[in-house]
Amino acid sequence: MVYKNILETIGNTPIVELHSFNAGLSKLYIKLEYANPAGSIKDRIGLSMIENAEKEGLLKPGDTLIEATAGNTGLGLALVAAQKGYKLTLVIPDKMSKEKVDHLRAMGTEIIMTRSDVGKGHPEYYQDYAERLASENPDAYYINQFSNPSNPKAHELTTGPEIWKQMDQNVDAIVVGVGSAGTISGLTSFFKQKKPDMNFVLADPAGSVLKDYFHEKKIKEAGSWLVEGIGEDFIPGQMDYSLVKEAYEVTDKEAFDTARKLLRDEGIFAGSSTGILVAAAVKYAQQTQSAQNILTFACDTGNKYLSKMYNDTWLEENV
Ligand SMILES: Cc1ncc(COP(=O)(O)O)c(C=O)c1O
Incomplete structure (x- = not known):
């Protein structure tokens, strides 16, 4: 079929079975x-x-969208903003890969680089920075x-x-x-209706606080990690642990390997985050006693990491 515009091609992504990992009795899907x-x-x-902000009357033509993002949300917003005629300014922590930033610049996005070594509450922290910027501009809308x-x-x-339909309702665990x-x-809300005993498995970079919070209900001091896009030094307000059955931490080295x-x-x-997800899916598969259909995600493309985890020199120097 022919799509009317690029935005119609979002979603309906394929699911593929994996064969090269030792999943015990279980099957792995991505x-x-x-x-x-x-x-x-x-x-x-x-x-x-963006479309819901439009529906709620929060945007007018030519407005500037502002967001704090490690990259991928920025790319998604840049795609949609360009098609709909909005300007976009992104505040990005400086550890993010050059490929993502180059891609964003090529899409016409204004980039403000800020520090990755400061935490929530610091004026240079990317989210605090973006919120302040939006509050100073009456034609700006903070996506948040x-x-x-x-x-x-x-x-x-x-x-x-999509998962429910593509897997023919035969999915026992989702690794996120x-x-x-x-x-x-969002997945928890959906599966609470369709399959309330779904096993959610949390895959967390070593250094992030989310896995320990699941086990101990305490926020430990955060470390640092090289994987991009997942792991936090706080518990996000939207976090829902209610269907999480297991949580695993994965080191940068395991993730890249x-x-x-x-x-x-x-x-x-x-x-790189896919490395964390697949490694955690394998740990879960090896530990579970029953044969399960375990699904995880390839959240983004490796193209953005050619100068990092797919580069042998970078790996030797950084891991
Ligand atoms: C690169 C990347 N960004 C974001 C996410 C998930 O993000 P969120 O919790 O913001 O939905 C993932 C999930 O694995 C990811 O790999």
Whole structure:
């Protein structure tokens, strides 16, 4: 079929079975979110956050959208903003990959780089910075994926139903990473209706506080990690632990090794967070006693990490 415009190609991403990992009695499946037009799962929320703001009358033609993002949400927003005639300014922490920033600049986005080494509450922290910028400009709209209900809604209304249909309702566990918590919360809302005993498995970078909070209900001191897009030093307001049954932490090295194996052995060229997700899916598969259908995501494309985890020199120097 022919689509009327690029925005219609968001979603309906394929699911592929994996064969090269030791999953015990279980089967592993991966939903290729990199097949979205700007290359990640975040295209879904770019569309829903802008279209819902339009429906609520919060945007007028030519307005500037402002967001704090590690990259992929920015790309999703840039795609939708350009099609709909909005300007976009992004505040980005300076650890983010050059490919993402170059891609955003090429899409016409204004980029403000800020520090990655400061936490929430610091004026240079990317989210505080973006919020301040939006409050100073009357023609600006702060997207704020961290508390925008259209973020989880996108997953409740698209990602969840797609999984349910594509897997023919035969899915027992979903392995997710958490950034803004939109994916996990939206999927949890959907599966509470369809399959309330769904096993959600949290995949967290070593250094993030989310896994320990699940086990101990305490926020430990955060460390640092190289994987982009998931893991937090706070518990996102939208976080929903209610269907989470297990949580695993994965080191940067395990993540990069897993992502590179995924490319070598399965031909799936995904980003660094996918390494965390697949590694956690394998841990869960090996630990569970029953045969389960376990689904996870390739959240973004490996193209954005050619100068990092797919570069041997970078790996030797950084990991
Ligand atoms: C690159 C990337 N961004 C974001 C997410 C999830 O994000 P959120 O919790 O913001 O929905 C993932 C999930 O694995 C991811 O890999």
